[in-house]
Amino acid sequence: MTQWVITVMLVAMPRWDPRAEDRLREAALELFLEHGYENVTVAQITERAGLTRRSFSRYFTDKRDVLFTGSERLPAVLARSVRDADSTLAPFEALLTALVDVAGMLADQAPFTAQRRAVVRASPELQERARTKFAAVTDAVADALRDRGTAESEASLLAQVGVAIFRTAFERWTDQPDDVGLPARIREAGAELAASLGAVEFAALPPARDAMAAHG
Amino acid sequence: MTQWVITVMLVAMPRWDPRAEDRLREAALELFLEHGYENVTVAQITERAGLTRRSFSRYFTDKRDVLFTGSERLPAVLARSVRDADSTLAPFEALLTALVDVAGMLADQAPFTAQRRAVVRASPELQERARTKFAAVTDAVADALRDRGTAESEASLLAQVGVAIFRTAFERWTDQPDDVGLPARIREAGAELAASLGAVEFAALPPARDAMAAHG
Numbered sequence: 001m002t003q004w005v006i007t008v009m010l011v012a013m014p015r016w017d018p019r020a021e022d023r024l025r026e027a028a029l030e031l032f033l034e035h036g037y038e039n040v041t042v043a044q045i046t047e048r049a050g051l052t053r054r055s056f057s058r059y060f061t062d063k064r065d066v067l068f069t070g071s072e073r074l075p076a077v078l079a080r081s082v083r084d085a086d087s088t089l090a091p092f093e094a095l096l097t098a099l100v101d102v103a104g105m106l107a108d109q110a111p112f113t114a115q116r117r118a119v120v121r122a123s124p125e126l127q128e129r130a131r132t133k134f135a136a137v138t139d140a141v142a143d144a145l146r147d148r149g150t151a152e153s154e155a156s157l158l159a160q161v162g163v164a165i166f167r168t169a170f171e172r173w174t175d176q177p178d179d180v181g182l183p184a185r186i187r188e189a190g191a192e193l194a195a196s197l198g199a200v201e202f203a204a205l206p207p208a209r210d211a212m213a214a215h216g
Numbered sequence: 217m218t219q220w221v222i223t224v225m226l227v228a229m230p231r232w233d234p235r236a237e238d239r240l241r242e243a244a245l246e247l248f249l250e251h252g253y254e255n256v257t258v259a260q261i262t263e264r265a266g267l268t269r270r271s272f273s274r275y276f277t278d279k280r281d282v283l284f285t286g287s288e289r290l291p292a293v294l295a296r297s298v299r300d301a302d303s304t305l306a307p308f309e310a311l312l313t314a315l316v317d318v319a320g321m322l323a324d325q326a327p328f329t330a331q332r333r334a335v336v337r338a339s340p341e342l343q344e345r346a347r348t349k350f351a352a353v354t355d356a357v358a359d360a361l362r363d364r365g366t367a368e369s370e371a372s373l374l375a376q377v378g379v380a381i382f383r384t385a386f387e388r389w390t391d392q393p394d395d396v397g398l399p400a401r402i403r404e405a406g407a408e409l410a411a412s413l414g415a416v417e418f419a420a421l422p423p424a425r426d427a428m429a430a431h432g
Contacts, residue, residue, distance in 0.1 A: 092412040093421075100421050131347045153388055157405060158412060160380035168373040183421075189373060191418040196308040196374060197410035202403045205309075205316050 021059045023049040025112060028066040032119040037063075037126060067116055067126065070109070071133050075140035078102050082144035091150040095141065095162040096190055103169070103182040113174040138163045165189045237275045239265040241328060244282040248335040253279075253342060280345065283332055286325070287349050291356035294318050298360035307366040311357065311378040312406055319385070319398040329390040354379045381405045 027049035031040045042063055046056050060066050081098035089097060120126040142159035146152060169185035180188075243265035247256040258279055262272050276282050297314035305313060336342040358375035362368060385401035396404075 090412070090415055093416050096416060096418070096421055127351070128344060128348065131351055132344065135343070135347055153384060154408060154412075156387075157380055157384040157409060160383070161377050161409060161413075164373055164376035164380065167376070168369060171372075172369055187418045187421055190413070190416065192370060193373060193377060194410075194413040194416065194418065196306070196370075197377075197406070198414050199306055200309050200312060200406065200410065202312070202407040202410065205312055205399075205403055 020049075020051055020055050024051060024056055024059060025066055028063060029112065029115040029119060032067075033115060037119055037123045064126070064129065067119060068129065068133060074102070074133070075136045077105070078137060079140040079144040082141055083147055085148075087148075091145050091148060091155070092158050092162075094148060095145065095158055096165070096186065098141075098144075099162060099166050099169075099186050100183045103166075103186055106170075106182060113170070114177075117171070117174060134163055134167070161193070165193060236265075236267055236271050240267060240272055240275060241282055244279060245328065245331040245335060248283075249331060253335055253339045280342070283335060283342065284345065284349060290318070290349075291352045293321070294353060295356040295360040298357055299363055303364075307361050307364060307371070308374050308378075310364060311361065311374055312381075312402065314357075314360075315378060315382050315385075315402050316399045319382075319402055322386075322398060329386070330393075333387070333390060350379055350383070377409070381409060 024045060028040070028045045031044055031048060040063060042053065042056055045063065045066070046053055049055075060069060078098055081101045082094055085094035085097045085101075120130055138156075138159045141162055142155045145155035145158060150158065165186060168189045169182060172189070173180075173182045173185045240261060244256070244261045247260055247264060256279060258269065258272055261279065261282070262269055265271075276285060294314055297317045298310055301310035301313045301317075336346050354372075354375045357378055358371045361371035361374055366374065381402060384405045385398060388405070389396075389398045389401045
């Protein structure tokens with residue numbers, strides 16, 4: 001579906017400039033960091049990029065879209081990758097395989113991610129938007145795991161944990177993009193978490209403080 | 217701090233009625249489920265509860281507060297419990313111990329949680345609010361783990377996973393409150409996740425689809 005839309009757009013835009021989108025994004029991120037996201041207008045972005053409002057509208061619906069473009073595809077792409085993973089894999093293995101798989105597609109985002117994170121971190125509105133995006137990814141992944149036969153509640157838990165691993169790996173990669181790639185960061189975060197959880201004796205956890213313990 | 221505020225309020229309210237808050241909450245939840253959260257007014261809630269607007273204002277700031285009251289204490293309570301956990305415990309053990317500990321304090325919420333979840337699930341505005349609440353809990357827990365000496369990034373990952381375990385356990389408990397208590401549900405979800413992660417060979421995950429694999 002998304003593929004079709006993109007194809008049609010390319011055909012309909014003879015003056016499409018592959019660098020215009022990057023120029024607009026660079027200009028926007030610079031301005032957001034300089035003046036704060038809330039204080040920047042689309043007019044300022046297009047002026048700094050040396051492009052028109054019409055160019056801007058070709059790539060983005062509004063200034064917020066500059067930060068989140070592409071992310072609307074992530075839920076569907078990740079869910080498909082989970083569904084397509086080898087049917088013999090256990091649920092969490094299928095999920096991690098999908099995360100590593102999709103990570104490869106994000107390589108081109110590396111130059112922008114550090115600045116983007118700084119902008120989002122400074123704005124409660126953008127943080128909320130980012131949370132909504134992550135929730136959409138989590139829901140899509142949970143649905144895909146259910147399609148593979150994982151029980152409802154377990155699918156939701158694994159999806160949340162998979163997204164947490166992905167976010168952690170993404171941040172580490174953004175902080176030090178030249179050290180190792182995002183796929184390696186995903187394996188690292190997953191292995192770290194497995195070690196932390198593997199060390200816990202769940203039956204030996206102390207009981208709760210009050211009456212609930214009687215039921216627990 | 218919160219403790220002080222509550223104490224002062226109790227002293228200043230001679231006609232405080234411990235059942236008024238529950239009556240208002242019950243009336244609100246009924247109305248939200250009947251008419252949809254967005255369509256219910258505070259006047260309707262107080263009318264159904266047979267109480268005044270002034271009574272309502274004693275317990276809640278607005279109708280949204282009916283659903284989230286108490287949750288503003290959760291980040292601080294959970295963070296303190298993480299900090300207070302035995303200093304010999306590994307980070308994730310300290311976190312799980314704190315979750316089980318705090319779970320005991322939520323026993324009185326059981327009668328409302330199933331209805332509350334149904335209301336929140338039906339409203340994008342409330343879902344967003346719930347996500348903001350969970351993010352605040354996650355941040356507070358991550359800070360507490362850092363205070364115990366856990367590295368920044370690992371603390372954030374463990375906090376996200378801890379919150380995912382808590383949410384899963386809370387939902388299972390809400391769905392079948394009479395089966396076992398919330399603390400047992402937390403241990404169950406944690407053990408399930410440990411088993412899922414323990415089965416993965418992280419180094420053996422297939423490489424990513426494209427150029428990123430070269431870095432990974």
